[in-house]
Amino acid sequence: MQMKKDIHLTGRDLLGMVQVKPGDFGKYAIIPGTAERRDAILEHLEKPVKSFSFFEYTMYTGFYEGIKIAVGNGGRFSPDSAIIAEILCAGKVECIIRAGSCGALDETIKVGDVVLATGVVRGDGVTPYYVDKDYKTVTDVSVTAALEATAKENEVSIRKGLIWTTDALLRETRELIEKVKKEGAVAVDMVSSALLTIAQLNNVKAASISAVSDNLITGELGFINPDYYEAEARVVKVCLDAVKKLAQGS
Ligand SMILES: O=P(O)(O)O[C@H]1O[C@H](CO)[C@@H](O)[C@H]1O
Numbered sequence: 181m182q183m184k185k186d187i188h189l190t191g192r193d194l195l196g197m198v199q200v201k202p203g204d205f206g207k208y209a210i211i212p213g214t215a216e217r218r219d220a221i222l223e224h225l226e227k228p229v230k231s232f233s234f235f236e237y238t239m240y241t242g243f244y245e246g247i248k249i250a251v252g253n254g255g256r257f258s259p260d261s262a263i264i265a266e267i268l269c270a271g272k273v274e275c276i277i278r279a280g281s282c283g284a285l286d287e288t289i290k291v292g293d294v295v296l297a298t299g300v301v302r303g304d305g306v307t308p309y310y311v312d313k314d315y316k317t318v319t320d321v322s323v324t325a326a327l328e329a330t331a332k333e334n335e336v337s338i339r340k341g342l343i344w345t346t347d348a349l350l351r352e353t354r355e356l357i358e359k360v361k362k363e364g365a366v367a368v369d370m371v372s373s374a375l376l377t378i379a380q381l382n383n384v385k386a387a388s389i390s391a392v393s394d395n396l397i398t399g400e401l402g403f404i405n406p407d408y409y410e411a412e413a414r415v416v417k418v419c420l421d422a423v424k425k426l427a428q429g430s
């Protein structure tokens with residue numbers, strides 16, 4: 181017997197399963213990887229309400245200066261990030277911002293700096309299921325510009341460039357780093373490719389901004405460095421104020 185459906189599970193199926201209707205999330209979603217960062221964002225929101233829990237992921241909506249925002253720990257790796265991206269797109273959000281962390285691929289980018297992605301070098305294993313190898317994933321120009329302008333207003337300096345997404349944290353080799361740097365990558369994470377590619381395929385505007393946790397060139401490991409935690413807090417504030425800017429059309 182052949183499968184009854186072309187695709188076993190879709191974003192719409194998942195949305196139905198978690199009992200959320202299209203439109204319930206509002207227009208804007210800020211998606212960090214960790215639950216701790218999600219909770220840090222939630223502290224800025226009024227009237228937070230849980231939308232759903234699925235696997236280990238919990239999404240809320242709340243209001244930031246009157247603007248409805250969905251916030252959830254959206255996955256740390258490509259497979260879980262893809263699931264959350266599918267759910268958000270099926271839920272008809274119009275804008276997704278990844279509030280992430282990343283490793284720097286340039287010795288001048290320090291732990292505690294902030295990287296704003298302009299596009300993605302896809303090194304993940306999920307997006308080849310969606311697009312062919314020459315497909316280009318870019319960040320939305322208007323959302324990225326709002327993040328950049330907000331960072332400037334908040335006196336947060338940023339570095340811009342492509343973000344490389346890998347699936348193999350412990351196989352970031354010199355050869356691979358040299359290759360992706362030649363393609364324009366300035367940072368690495370394990371999320372942006374899946375999240376942004378799926379958003380792009382659904383015509384949902386998306387962008388990615390990250391605090392730098394380590395530097396692959398110098399070997400500095402700043403995962404528990406206070407500079408990194410302070411940068412995370414700056415990223416959170418920039419994302420929230422950028423959403424306000426976008427909502428106000430300013
Ligand atoms: O943005 P967060 O969730 O911190 O994720 C980043 O941190 C992890 C590895 O350092 C990867 O998951 C990467 O994408």
Ligand SMILES: O=c1cc[nH]c(=O)[nH]1
Pocket residue numbers: 281282283284346349352368369370393394396
């Ligand atoms: O994916 C990642 C994220 C942070 N640091 C790394 O080395 N890799």
